Amino acid sequence: MRVFRVYAKPGSEHILTLRDQMQNALTGHGADFVEIRLEESDSSRIQYRAREIEEIGRTSGLGGSVRAAVKGGWGFVSFNDTGDLESRVKLAVEQARAVGSETTELADTEPSVADVPPELVNDPGTVSLSEKKDRMDHYNDLIWSTPGIQSSTVIYGDNRRRVHYVNSEGAAVDQEFVHVICYVSAVARDGGDVQQAGFSIGSLGDYDLVAGLDDEIRAVGKRAVDLLKAPGIEGGERTVILDPVLAGVFAHEAFGHLSEADHVYESDQLKEIMVLGRQFGQPHLNIVDGGAIPSLRGSMAYDDEGTPTKRSDLIRDGVLVGRLHSRETAAKMGEAPSGNARAISYNHPPIVRMTNTVIEPGEASFEDLLEGVDDGVYVRNWYGGMTEMEMFTFSSGEAYRIRNGRVEEMVRPVKLSGNVFKTLHQIDGIGNDLGMNQGGGCGKAGQSPLPVSNGSPHIRIQNCLVSGA
Amino acid sequence: MADLLQKAREAGFQQAEVYRISSQSQPIRFEANRLKEATRRDTSGAALRVINDGRLGLSATTDPSAEDGLPDRVRELTPFGAKASFELPGPSESPEVEIFDPAVESLEFDAMVQTGQALIDAVRKDWPDLNCSASVSRGVHRQSLANSAGLNVDYRQTSYSVGFGGELVRGDDMLSVWEGFGASRMFTDTDWMVQSLLQQLEWARETAETPTGQVPVIFTPRGVSAALLRPLLGGFNGKAVMTGSSPVGDRLGEKVIDELISVYDDPTIDGAIGSRPFDDEGIPSRRMALIDQGVASNFLYDLQTAGRMNAASTGAAGRGLASLPGPGTSVLDVSPGDTPYADLFLGIKEGIVVERLLGAGQGNEMGGDLKANVSLGYKIEDGMIVGRIKDTMISGNVYDALSKLEAVSDEAEWVYGSLRAPAIRCLGVEVAAAG
Numbered sequence: 001m002r003v004f005r006v007y008a009k010p011g012s013e014h015i016l017t018l019r020d021q022m023q024n025a026l027t028g029h030g031a032d033f034v035e036i037r038l039e040e041s042d043s044s045r046i047q048y049r050a051r052e053i054e055e056i057g058r059t060s061g062l063g064g065s066v067r068a069a070v071k072g073g074w075g076f077v078s079f080n081d082t083g084d085l086e087s088r089v090k091l092a093v094e095q096a097r098a099v100g101s102e103t104t105e106l107a108d109t110e111p112s113v114a115d116v117p118p119e120l121v122n123d124p125g126t127v128s129l130s131e132k133k134d135r136m137d138h139y140n141d142l143i144w145s146t147p148g149i150q151s152s153t154v155i156y157g158d159n160r161r162r163v164h165y166v167n168s169e170g171a172a173v174d175q176e177f178v179h180v181i182c183y184v185s186a187v188a189r190d191g192g193d194v195q196q197a198g199f200s201i202g203s204l205g206d207y208d209l210v211a212g213l214d215d216e217i218r219a220v221g222k223r224a225v226d227l228l229k230a231p232g233i234e235g236g237e238r239t240v241i242l243d244p245v246l247a248g249v250f251a252h253e254a255f256g257h258l259s260e261a262d263h264v265y266e267s268d269q270l271k272e273i274m275v276l277g278r279q280f281g282q283p284h285l286n287i288v289d290g291g292a293i294p295s296l297r298g299s300m301a302y303d304d305e306g307t308p309t310k311r312s313d314l315i316r317d318g319v320l321v322g323r324l325h326s327r328e329t330a331a332k333m334g335e336a337p338s339g340n341a342r343a344i345s346y347n348h349p350p351i352v353r354m355t356n357t358v359i360e361p362g363e364a365s366f367e368d369l370l371e372g373v374d375d376g377v378y379v380r381n382w383y384g385g386m387t388e389m390e391m392f393t394f395s396s397g398e399a400y401r402i403r404n405g406r407v408e409e410m411v412r413p414v415k416l417s418g419n420v421f422k423t424l425h426q427i428d429g430i431g432n433d434l435g436m437n438q439g440g441g442c443g444k445a446g447q448s449p450l451p452v453s454n455g456s457p458h459i460r461i462q463n464c465l466v467s468g469a
Numbered sequence: 470m471a472d473l474l475q476k477a478r479e480a481g482f483q484q485a486e487v488y489r490i491s492s493q494s495q496p497i498r499f500e501a502n503r504l505k506e507a508t509r510r511d512t513s514g515a516a517l518r519v520i521n522d523g524r525l526g527l528s529a530t531t532d533p534s535a536e537d538g539l540p541d542r543v544r545e546l547t548p549f550g551a552k553a554s555f556e557l558p559g560p561s562e563s564p565e566v567e568i569f570d571p572a573v574e575s576l577e578f579d580a581m582v583q584t585g586q587a588l589i590d591a592v593r594k595d596w597p598d599l600n601c602s603a604s605v606s607r608g609v610h611r612q613s614l615a616n617s618a619g620l621n622v623d624y625r626q627t628s629y630s631v632g633f634g635g636e637l638v639r640g641d642d643m644l645s646v647w648e649g650f651g652a653s654r655m656f657t658d659t660d661w662m663v664q665s666l667l668q669q670l671e672w673a674r675e676t677a678e679t680p681t682g683q684v685p686v687i688f689t690p691r692g693v694s695a696a697l698l699r700p701l702l703g704g705f706n707g708k709a710v711m712t713g714s715s716p717v718g719d720r721l722g723e724k725v726i727d728e729l730i731s732v733y734d735d736p737t738i739d740g741a742i743g744s745r746p747f748d749d750e751g752i753p754s755r756r757m758a759l760i761d762q763g764v765a766s767n768f769l770y771d772l773q774t775a776g777r778m779n780a781a782s783t784g785a786a787g788r789g790l791a792s793l794p795g796p797g798t799s800v801l802d803v804s805p806g807d808t809p810y811a812d813l814f815l816g817i818k819e820g821i822v823v824e825r826l827l828g829a830g831q832g833n834e835m836g837g838d839l840k841a842n843v844s845l846g847y848k849i850e851d852g853m854i855v856g857r858i859k860d861t862m863i864s865g866n867v868y869d870a871l872s873k874l875e876a877v878s879d880e881a882e883w884v885y886g887s888l889r890a891p892a893i894r895c896l897g898v899e900v901a902a903a904g
Contacts, residue, residue, distance in 0.1 A: 062530075095507040098507055129546070415842070
């Protein structure tokens with residue numbers, strides 16, 4: 001283990017490593033389960049608004065949390081002052097004791113001991129701030145090279161986060177993550193009509209994310225201006241083709257959230273509805289999720305309960321075959337933990353989350369998907385998406401009319417909605433061109449944005465509910 | 470606290486400001502009808518903002534041992550920073566706003582548990598199949614601000630919130646209902662929340678076919694909050710005005726929506742979540758009309774955007790620890806109209822009620838786009854609610870919809886304790902549904 005912060009007890013002659021100190025604090029608590037997390041972070045951000053730089057900043061963070069379980073009840077405390085871990089443990093155990101009246105159930109896992117270095121391609125930490133700024137200056141200038149731009153936003157951010165984890169079962173996992181994100185948008189305006197276009201991208205440990213974006217950025221500027229002249233369309237049910245980025249968002253919203261077992265594990269009715277073996281889509285549909293899928297924004301070796309991650313089949317041949325678990329939901333449902341307990345930071349307890357969620361590619365070419373679509377919409381790129389129970393919605397960043405099998409004029413971006421019990425069956429074409437969307441963060445239970453990725457090939461959905469635009 | 474400011478002075482910055490927060494919150498969470506988790510969060514940190522050679526720099530940390538390094542870090546960043554268009558303000562008189570209640574600070578754990586459990590038990594008496602969750606939270610937040618112009622102010626603020634809801638599953642048909650309230654002072658009346666949940670459940674008992682096309686839409690106060698206010702007020706933010714990307718940025722003094730609507734930003738309302746004596750740059754709070762009888766009357770400015778627009782800060786600055794302040798709303802207060810709530814439904818042959826939305830705000834909001842899935846809404850038939858609508862989307866433009874107003878209810882209601890709004894009936898919203 002690499003020690004880069006050493007804690008010394010006042011008056012003590014023994015200097016303990018961080019891990020020793022954390023492990024010592026775990027003893028003698030009388031709880032069913034205790035875990036401690038300490039986290040250090042260092043972030044840089046460069047942000048432009050219109051022609052000028054708006055903010056350039058560097059922030060460091062230190063904080064920790066303790067979570068304890070007693071008789072099925074949980075206590076959780078978080079703090080920035082990491083000096084007295086023993087008393088934090090005591091408080092968390094007291095909280096748990098005040099809550100619990102049942103039985104603590106956690107799926108068995110082999111306690112992991114590991115020190116996982118960050119996955120790095122081109123470490124943003126080795127690039128000077130002025131070099132980063134020069135590059136972003138260039139991109140912001142590029143947006144403004146399109147005549148008719150009213151405003152722009154360019155945001156660059158990188159973040160290094162080191163997490164130390166120990167629990168009362170003997171797990172001791174240190175992990176470090178480096179994330180890079182970039183968001184670009186352009187605004188065009190004609191009187192009261194304001195239109196915008198943009199994109200959001202991210203990478204795990206690779207500053208090269210922001211290399212060579214000239215063409216994409218010019219296109220954003222042009223699209224914002226062109227949108228002012230683009231017509232709207234009427235809302236209703238339509239045949240839609242989703243590009244890999246938006247289809248990735250679809251996978252996340254349409255199915256990912258409902259596969260999170262914390263929605264299901266305490267409800268007998270939901271367990272019945274979300275029963276393994278139920279057909280959710282046509283046999284060509286396969287959806288997986290996993291932190292063990294490497295080199296993506298949601299990739300990690302261990303989740304925030306120290307459980308090794310894996311790659312989980314959620315839908316195989318159209319049939320529900322698995323779901324995402326924490327140790328508690330796995331135990332209560334009698335299934336295996338999947339390594340999906342994640343916390344956005346030390347400030348929050350781990351909850352069941354997605355990692356990298358992917359619709360596996362099929363065989364259709366883009367032309368195959370277009371064939372036979374007499375009147376439809378080709379939707380690309382994304383603003384966001386949300387899920388509530390069986391209903392979900394996701395918003396496109398670009399939309400084009402499809403007529404007689406051909407992609408034609410751009411229209412104003414639409415939002416799309418679906419219902420998990422219907423819409424997955426309505427996917428009737430799956431492309432062969434897998435692409436990943438790494439520009440997103442997921443929000444759940446006040447924890448946002450959690451780094452996740454999602455991906456898919458182009459997919460075609462029949463009778464998808466599309467908003468007017 | 471004087472320490473870090475002193476160090477910044479010694480480091481030679483022309484202007485410097487130290488912003489410091491320290492918060493403690495204690496939420497408890499109920500899941501599957503019983504208490505599940507008790508949490509305590511202690512958060513603290515400091516941010517140093519400077520103006521040097523006309524440029525802005527900021528660095529922040531939650532690590533007390535890293536505070537000494539902030540001046541050096543800021544020195545590295547500031548030459549790259551934004552041009553400052555303002556000077557840090559000196560002391561000035563702030564209004565008294567009630568935002569601290571000792572009863573919240575001393576609230577017992579057991580009392581919070583009882584409150585949450587009582588809500589769940591009350592609604593499950595009538596709806597035993599409802600799978601309920603709840604949260605009850607209390608918090609104390611302290612923040613202080615000191616700068617080289619002699620400002621040295623702080624306040625303490627309590628917060629207390631109660632929220633609860635449930636999920637009902639009938640085959641593949643699921644319903645999620647929710648109610649909640651928050652305040653900076655203690656409240657004990659929660660019975661209305663039970664009534665609200667029962668009302669939602671009752672109205673959603675049947676599923677109705679969505680009327681599509683341009684039909685009358687009633688936005689409940691919660692629906693007004695979810696659907697209308699954000700796209701409407703995005704254009705009133707000083708940043709949008711400054712960059713010319715606001716649809717109303719050059720229309721100050723002009724009528725932009727129906728005259729029945731007035732919207733105030735008011736951080737001086739006692740007890741509201743979001744109230745404060747001064748903003749996050751130390752500018753005193755005041756009640757200010759953003760829209761006065763349909764006319765765009767003020768924009769929201771912090772010091773930087775105000776400086777760029779040759780205006781004065783309106784006390785609208787908000788900030789997170791790690792970023793520069795920016796303008797935003799505090800507590801929104803939408804004036805009531807003159808139509809009794811029940812009369813809003815009169816004469817509607819077919820229409821919908823919008824209560825909660827899914828995916829609002831994820832789109833071209835700045836342009837006033839109003840597009841979302843109606844996650845909780847009802848069908849109106851012959852002036853009566855006849856059931857829940859599902860798989861339904863609305864779309865329109867908020868400026869357009871609020872110019873096609875039909876009525877505004879004569880009572881404004883608090884929505885989650887942070888804004889107050891009446892119900893609004895309008896045309897100009899397109900409704901689409903899956904068959």
